[in-house]
Amino acid sequence: MDGDVRINPYLTGNFAPVRSEDDFTLQVTGELPRELAGALYRNGPNPQFEPRDPNYHWFGGDGMIHGFFVENGAVRYRNRWVRTPKWELEHAAGKSLYGTFGNPMTTDPDAMGKDSGVANTNIVWHAGRLLALEEAHAPFELDPVTLGSKGHAAFGGKVTAHPKTDPVTGELVFFGYADAEMPLSPTVSYGVTGADGILKRRDRFEAPYSSMIHDFMVTSGHVLFPVLPLTGSLQRAMSGLPPFAWEPDKGAYVGVMARDASVDTIRWFSTDACYVFHVMNAWEDGQKLIADVMRYDSAPLFPNADGSRGHNAAAYLVRWTFDLAGDSDTIKEEKLDDLAGEFPRYDERYTFRANRHGWFAAQSVKPGDFRSNAIAHIDLKTGSRTQWEVPMGDAVGEPVFAERSADAPEGDGWLLTVVHRGAEDVSELVVLNALDVAAGPVATARLPCRVPFGFHGNWVAA
Template identity: 55%
Template sequence: MAKAFPTDNPFLKGYYAPVNTEADAGHLHITGEMPKELCGTLYRNGPNPQFAPRGPYHWFGGDGMIHAFHIENGNVSYKNRWVRTPKWELENKEGEGLSGTFGNPMYTDPRVLALGSTIANTNIVWHGGKLLALEEAHAPFSLDPASLMPVGPKDGYETWGDKLCGPFTAHPKLDPKTGEMVFFGYSAKGRFTRDVSVQTVTADGEVTRAEILDGPFPSMIHDFAVTRNWIVVPVFPLTSSMERAMNGKPPFAWEPDKGTHIAFIPRTGTVAEARWVAAPPCYVFHPMNHFETADGKVVIDVMKYDVAPLFPLPDGSPSTKETPPARLFRWSFDLEGHGNTFKEEQLDDRAGEFPRFDERFCMSDYRHGWIVSGNVAAAGTPRHEGITHYDLASGRNVTWNDGPNDRFGEPIFVPRSDAADEGDGWLLSVVFRAEEGRSDLAVFEATDLAKGPIALAHLSSRVPAGFHGNWRPGPL
């Protein structure tokens, strides 16, 4: 029998509370004018536990659920489905939760451990004609873009002919010039190991690189950066430990004394040629963009935390009294000059997360970026969120917000056309209306947030707090 969810965890209440229904809506009610030129699907992924977990629950550990908004001819339809992973299927059959967060073996049924299943709850990308639901400990999980049902060649998994080497990040980088996908995977030689895989796959599905980088210690590496000449893998002191997990202590914990170590791996070389740069302890879940300057410096714009949020110290005690915020910084590395140092410049003092930009300019110098402003990791506390647009050329920024308790999903940029100038297009975000207990899909003119949404597609239900999404152009 399915048990009720705990009531004392802020990541299982309010905006974060799971929804227990899958829905189809063919024609959402629309306020404003949905642009006729918009044709495609916004897919958004996030944790939505099917059943109450065993043991302590962490926001990052819920089953993946895809929320798909298809826009065509001014109409918006909506569909949501759990990602039917092997874990989800087994628990659905049994009618109860059988696992601890992160598959903690102290709480997880041996049948679930034997599956080695993804939860596919973090991101969803379109590459090489395949829709891939991602987390960061397993292979991608391939879905049909219309039905959202598994279609991968191996029980839903995409392994590119068994050439995938280890786990797959939730944040691969797509080269807009070649279509190549660059990705990595931490704990590449087994759970809580320090090894990191570094791999590439072409637009037509050929794996062209598969190497293992020896990291300084086991770490949760959520995201990375790629430029024209470098693959940049940061190892922050958010460490992992099987010994801690088996003794009832945190599998992942903040250990600032270990410092930050950043590997620069040549795209045309090997991991044996990696250059390491040391940096003070900090944590970055997400960079915005990353590129090289004309004189060869590497620039990475990041949302930086002084202390990793949402994770404790190794003994289980809190790492900070309050949830730390992230702020936008620019890191500049001179690999040909002072190879073991870098320059840091704070670009804004507001808290924020989920940075995005015009992906056609990935790996290139760029002008426009967007974030969700507010301390988005601080569940259960008041926070006035919004969407902020940065014009990095002029230094100006504009924020739009609405109700004081509304919550904003990651802003996704959609160009007006393939040939449009940078930033010429729309920005899409799923907005939770706290006072009404439901969500809207909001569409903005991307560089004119001040005037508010030009169109809202209204749901009568709620899209719970999630992580990442992407746009697939064209009809279904």
């Protein structure tokens, strides 16, 4: 092959899309717990057509939902594209029309100014609705059984991929970034939808600069907005440089606000330049707010502002403390573990409370590689960690917790993760005992095909 030909890494191996929508009954090895009944819904990018953008980014592919339906020791699998307006427009044209992130420099004139949402990042259950989410568009509702597309849900505008459900009120607390008519703006929105699915609040404020704010922190009484220097710039994009890029000189900030207060009251705390894709959990300790996050020294998967290649730093679990009664606006940071990883999860019955148990997809062989090779369990009380590793060439996805019962002790349940078996190029649903991951799978359900690397999933009990 010509040495000058660049192969896009996001279109090869298990990053590459699958082109079919399938329904299978899976072969189960081991014994699925009888208490485990419900569905694991998983979301990830899967371009319908060959991308037109030569610099196609993994985050820009059409959303595809993978459903694993577990009942009476059996597993059924179904995958469907999320039929967003973008997907429908391109399907009718028979080709890709949009640049990555809707970049106007690489978007077909026929699609210019039209909805570019891909609904490819997360999938949540709220108010009796199954919602596919991504960075910069309204949630997209799906049928929980057929995965058929129902259309956008009314949340008053853009919603990013990581809303938080209040376990007491049932409210869905969310935010959106670049939430203005001008693309890549510093405008951020904050919203609340009631347990009934009706929008209760939507406010906007200006961040210190335009940032890709993938996740945020919520406690029982506060919201925290991380504005970290993975910056967005329309001017940069229009000049042919990256729309999003790493600019550490911008500084790193977290805006803190009482949940029922005006956005005018946001107090900005600061820390050294870093990036956070994902939060494990956050809670209050008197006048202090505590947040456990996966912290990078620099943003991975993105270039520098001049277009040069960025550094794929690794993420490590750290604890951020915000002292609301103190005189300093500096964030206190404590490293909790020395194993690189991503996709932190916990027993979500402990949302807004100090959780003892946490899990993440770990990188014990090659830190900073999103193709994680282990599932780790960390005991945040003792600091001890155990892990289950897959053979070289295999890769694990995000571990999703499912409790044994509503009143089971914290962590008593299972982890569900999708594993890609590299040698066979197929995927498996793997079930682990959440408090004994080192023992290996309780059961596996094998697909006759592969599930491309994706982002987030959630368990919905039957």
